[in-house]
Amino acid sequence: xxxxxxxxxxxxxxxxxxxxxxxxxxxxxxxxxxxxxxxxxxxxxxxxxxxxxxxxxxxxxxxxxxxxxxxxxxxxxxxxxxxxxxxxxxxxxxxxxxxxxxxxxxxxxxxxxxxxxxxxxxxxxxxxxxxxxxxxxxxxxxxxxxxxxxxxxxxxxxxxxxxxxxxxxxxxxxxxxxxxxxxxxxxxxxxxxxxxxxxxxxxxxxxxxxxxxxxxxxxxxxxxxxxxxxxxxxxxxxxxxxxxxxxxxxxxxxxxxxxxxxxxxxxxxxxxxxxxxx
Amino acid sequence: xxxxxxxxxxxxxxxxxxxxxxxxxxxxxxxxxxxxxxxxxxxxxxxxxxxxxxxxxxxxxxxxxxxxxxxxxxxxxxxxxxxxxxxxxxxxxxxxxxxxxxxxxxxxxxxxxxxxxxxxxxxxxxxxxxxxxxxxxxxxxxxxxxxxxxxxxxxxxxxxxxxxxxxxxxxxxxxxxxxxxxxxxxxxxxxxxxxxxxxxxxxxxxxxxxxxxxxxxxxxxxxxxxxxxxxxxxxxxxxxxxxxxxxxxxxxxxxxxxxxxxxxxxxxxxxxxxxxxxxxxxxxxx
Numbered sequence: 001x002x003x004x005x006x007x008x009x010x011x012x013x014x015x016x017x018x019x020x021x022x023x024x025x026x027x028x029x030x031x032x033x034x035x036x037x038x039x040x041x042x043x044x045x046x047x048x049x050x051x052x053x054x055x056x057x058x059x060x061x062x063x064x065x066x067x068x069x070x071x072x073x074x075x076x077x078x079x080x081x082x083x084x085x086x087x088x089x090x091x092x093x094x095x096x097x098x099x100x101x102x103x104x105x106x107x108x109x110x111x112x113x114x115x116x117x118x119x120x121x122x123x124x125x126x127x128x129x130x131x132x133x134x135x136x137x138x139x140x141x142x143x144x145x146x147x148x149x150x151x152x153x154x155x156x157x158x159x160x161x162x163x164x165x166x167x168x169x170x171x172x173x174x175x176x177x178x179x180x181x182x183x184x185x186x187x188x189x190x191x192x193x194x195x196x197x198x199x200x201x202x203x204x205x206x207x208x209x210x211x212x213x214x215x216x217x218x219x220x221x222x223x224x225x226x227x228x229x230x231x232x233x234x235x236x237x238x239x240x241x242x243x244x245x246x247x248x249x250x251x252x253x254x255x256x257x258x259x260x261x262x263x264x265x266x267x268x269x270x271x272x273x274x275x276x277x278x
Numbered sequence: 279x280x281x282x283x284x285x286x287x288x289x290x291x292x293x294x295x296x297x298x299x300x301x302x303x304x305x306x307x308x309x310x311x312x313x314x315x316x317x318x319x320x321x322x323x324x325x326x327x328x329x330x331x332x333x334x335x336x337x338x339x340x341x342x343x344x345x346x347x348x349x350x351x352x353x354x355x356x357x358x359x360x361x362x363x364x365x366x367x368x369x370x371x372x373x374x375x376x377x378x379x380x381x382x383x384x385x386x387x388x389x390x391x392x393x394x395x396x397x398x399x400x401x402x403x404x405x406x407x408x409x410x411x412x413x414x415x416x417x418x419x420x421x422x423x424x425x426x427x428x429x430x431x432x433x434x435x436x437x438x439x440x441x442x443x444x445x446x447x448x449x450x451x452x453x454x455x456x457x458x459x460x461x462x463x464x465x466x467x468x469x470x471x472x473x474x475x476x477x478x479x480x481x482x483x484x485x486x487x488x489x490x491x492x493x494x495x496x497x498x499x500x501x502x503x504x505x506x507x508x509x510x511x512x513x514x515x516x517x518x519x520x521x522x523x524x525x526x527x528x529x530x531x532x533x534x535x536x537x538x539x540x541x542x543x544x545x546x547x548x549x550x551x552x553x554x555x556x557x558x559x560x561x562x563x564x
Contacts, residue, residue, distance in 0.1 A: 012371040019366050023381035029439060030384060032407060033396045045405045049414065091293045098289035102282050110290070117301065119492060119553045121500050123525055123542040127311065127535050128304035149300045157293070182285050211389035213503055218530055229391040236395050236507050243399060250392035257387040262380065272386065272444060273451030 036247035064245030073231035096160025141225035200271035316536035360445035394507035426517035452486035
């Protein structure tokens with residue numbers, strides 16, 4: 001018995017000796033983001049090796065705000081992400097509910113098409129979406145442009161379909177016998193039961209909107225209408241720009257999400273893993 | 279389950295409406311636009327205009343070559359690394375599991391712009407921490423941004439850092455859905471852990487691995503932000519130019535929607551072809 005546990009101990013030590021350096025390498029860019037955000041520019045561009053935070057974050061933030069209206073951009077990003085998440089969760093769970101709980105004409109085709117879009121590059125719809133929203137609807141540089149086109153998502157619907165179809169029939173049949181309308185069953189019976197899945201979905205959708213770059217870059221390019229990642233992106237590559245400021249912005253975009261990730265890790269992982277598990 | 283056409287479609291309508299307007303129509307529309315000369319108004323139908331240009335355009339073949347090169351190297355390396363992460367995170371011998379999970383999964387929440395900025399600073403020629411660390415162990419600095427090979431390597435490193443943990447989450451969830459008793463039976467029969475991995479885990483995980491591969495290939499196929507921001511618009515001299523970047527340049531800098539649509543459909547064709555090959559290679563033998 002003791003030789004077995006000695007072998008286990010050796011295996012355990014080997015595992016940690018391999019995994020710890022890998023984990024440190026993986027954390028390194030995030031750590032350096034924080035370090036850079038607290039260093040003055042002449043510190044970032046100096047020959048010494050600096051691995052610990054300094055005290056310059058506020059100055060860096062002020063430099064960033066001087067280069068671009070980052071606070072305003074954060075405001076747009078938060079408002080858009082919150083609205084988008086609410087609407088998208090609603091639309092996605094309604095569609096998922098229909099696909100999970102009713103038999104109807106064309107159901108197979110709808111599921112097949114949704115599955116098919118997973119393998120279709122977004123690039124194929126990008127140009128007509130842009131022409132339509134900017135030229136035909138004249139909605140460039142508005143919140144609507146940021147919120148509405150990304151509302152279609154395929155993995156979310158499949159996730160909600162899965163969640164609703166795992167619920168026992170009796171729950172809903174009991175309500176139907178009482179004569180409760182279908183939309184009330186959905187709103188007041190099904191949705192409350194699906195709360196953990198809705199939380200997972202909401203987190204993933206919020207994150208997707210918060211980090212979305214290409215579409216907002218194209219459609220909301222006017223300074224007063226940019227989201228925070230787009231505003232930050234315009235500074236990268238400029239010659240006279242505060243890199244400490246850019247890093248302060250990167251920290252403001254990243255650290256709140258990391259905190260949410262730590263607090264809601266279970267939901268987060270469930271949301272990402274959902275795509276793959278039948 | 280009940281047959282209720284009207285009720286079902288009432289629930290589906292908002293979603294399908296968004297789908298029709300922002301996906302179905304654009305899919306058709308960009309196909310049509312790819313056959314039009316869009317550099318002058320009004321646009322006119324000219325079937326060979328963009329596609330003819332595409333097959334003779336060195337910039338297109340450069341972008342195609344770079345994209346496929348990144349695809350062929352980065353995706354397998356990343357999936358293998360994600361597999362290693364998932365297997366080790368799943369080990370019952372692991373202590374402080376939460377800390378390791380945080381380390382590998384944290385990049386999943388980091389936006390493209392934020393991490394592109396950090397990578398640019400870290401890999402800076404004279405002041406970047408990576409070159410400083412290389413120097414401190416006696417190695418020479420690498421000019422990550424002015425030479426094509428290191429620039430491509432940098433793009434691949436950045437994308438791998440950002441997405442390996444994402445794939446590890448999916449693979450880990452797949453592993454945890456394999457019933458425990460399969461492994462218990464194998465252990466009783468004295469099958470080594472390594473053999474258990476190759477003869478139990480890997481075959482049972484095949485659909486999940488294919489899913490990861492397909493998502494990663496489609497993602498990498500459209501790679502845009504990293505060569506846009508990290509290597510400064512596909513530099514040096516087009517060395518990291520990708521199809522995504524070419525599409526952006528043609529569509530939204532030159533406002534040549536026809537040519538950009540042809541590039542987009544090339545990407546779609548490639549993605550579909552690769553996905554079909556994947557599915558065929560990993561098909562269940564009846």
